[in-house]
Amino acid sequence: MDPFSTEGELMNLQNYFYQGQYQEAIDFDTAGLSPENKLPARVLSLRAQIALGQAEDVIADVQGEKDVELVAVGALAELAAGNESKALKIAEKLSTESGDNGAVQVLAGIVLQAAGKSEEALALLSNHQGNLEAVALIVQIHLEQNRTDLAIKEVSAARSWAQDSLLVNLAESWVGMRVGGERYQQGFYVFEELAQAPSTSSTQSLISQAVAEIHLGRLDEAEAALQQALSKEPKNAEAIANSLVLNIIAGKDAKQLTSELQSVAPNHHFLVDLQEKSELFDKAATKYSAKVTA
Template sequence: MSDIDDFYTARNLLYLGAYPQALANLSGLPRTCNELELKSLQYRAYLGQGNTALVLAEIPPTSHPTLLAIRHLALNDAAGTQTLASDAANQQSATFAAIAAQTLASAGLTDDALRLLDQHPRSLECVLLTVAIYLTIDRVDLAQKLVARARTWSDDAPLAQLAEAWTALAQGKVNEAHYALLELAQASSVDTVRLYCALAVTKMHLAQYAEAEALLQSALEKDPNHPDTLANLAICASLSANSAARARYLSQLAHAAPAHPFLLDLDMAGARFDAALAQVK
C-alpha cells in the first residue's frame, strides 16, 4: 500500500479540523508506514489542538527538514522557513511544500508560498492550500480554474470538495457552498469547529443569522477560545444589530488572539475613518 493510501484518512481529518480523530487514525496504522509522514501529520494535529509546547519539545533544531518546517510553523518563523525552502531537495517533497507554504503565506510571502506549492500539482494538499491563497489575494478566477482542473483527477476527495466549497462561497454561490460543506461533514462523520464556522459563514451570507449563531455556539462549546469562532460571532452580532454581544465577543477575541486579522482589519478601518474625519474638519 502506498504512503498516500496509508495517510489518506488522517490527512482529510487534519484539514477538516478533526484532530483527535486524525491522531487516533494515525495510531492505528501499521508500523511499516512512512515514519516521517506519520510524524508530520501527528505534529500538525498537535499544533491544531494548540499543543505547541509538545511540538517544540519533540522537534529539535537538528531534525529532518520536513519536521523542521513544522517547528518553524509553530514559531511563525518565516525566515527559517525561507532558508529551508531555498534547498531544491526540500522542495521536492509535497508534504514539506504544504507545511512551509502555510508559514510563508501567513507572513504575507504569498509568491514564495505559491512557487513551492506549484511544484506539486497532483498533491491535493498543495492544491487546497493554493486555492486558499488565491482566495486570500482575491484571485477567485485562478482558484476556480485550479478547482476545475483538480476535479478531473481528484475523484471527489474531501480536500478537493473543501476547495470547491471555499471557491463557490467566494463566487457568491452560497447554497452550493453550504451543501458541499454539509455533505462533507456527513460523509466524514465529524462535527468540528472548522466545519461549524464554515457552515455559519454560509448562513450569514444567506442572512440566516439565528442559524449561523447556533452553529457558532456549537463551535464555541467545543473550543471556548477559538479565535475564528469569536470573530464570526462578532460579525454575526453586528449583522443582527446586537451591539452588546458584538462588544463581548470582540473583547474575548482580543484576549484570545490580539493579533487576529479581523481585529487588525478593524483597527485599520478605524484609523482610515479617523484620518478621513480629520480632513473634513
C-alpha cells in the same frame, strides 16, 4: 509517491486533520500503519498539536531531527510560536534544497505565505505532483490575492484527477463562497454534510456552515451553528469572530464578543482590520472637523 496525496492507510487520519478534528488526529492509532506511512502520520499528528496551540512542545519534539519533513514541521511550529524570522529562514532553506518534497511544499509554503512571500510560496507549491494539500493551499493563496479566476482554474484542474477528494470539495466550496450567488448554497451543502455527520463533525465544519448560512441570509440558523461550535470550543477565535460579525449584521450589541476576541486572540485579523479602518476613519474625519472662529 507523495505520502501527502496517498489514499488508503492514511485516509482517515488525513480526513480528521483536514476537517479540523485535531485531537482525533493526535489520538489516531498508527500501530497498524506500514513503515512508509509512519512518518507522514507523525507529521500530521504534530501539525494537529500546532493547531491546538502546542507549538512549543512540537519544537522540542522535532529538535535535532534530520528528516526534512520534520524540519518543515519545526518551521511551522516556530511560526505558530511567534518566531517568524526563524521560521522563514528554515522555510527558505528547505524550499531551495528539498522543494520536491510534498511536506516541504505545503509546510514551507504556509510559512512563506504568512511572511507575505506569496509568489515564492506559489513557485514552491507548483512543484507538486498530485499533492492535493498543495492544491488547496494554492487556491487559498489565490483567493487572498483576489484572483478568483486562478482559484477556479486550479480547482477545475484538480477536479479532473481527484473528483471525489474531500480537499477538492472543500477548495471548491471556498471558491464558491467568494463567487457568491447560487454557489453559496453549493458550499453550504458541503459544510452541512461535514458538520452533521458524526464521523466528521468538527468546530471548523460548524463555523464554515454558519458562514454559508450568513451569506444566505439565514441568521437564526447561523447563530445555532455558531453556538454549537462554541459549546465544543468556547475559546475558538474563529467562532467568536463570526459570532461577532453575526451580531453586527443582526443589529445586536457586539461589545462582549469583541472583548472576548481581544482576550483570546488579540492579533486576530478581524481586530487588526477593524483597528486599521478605525484609524483611517479618524484620519479622514479630521479633514471635516468644525472650525471655530473667535
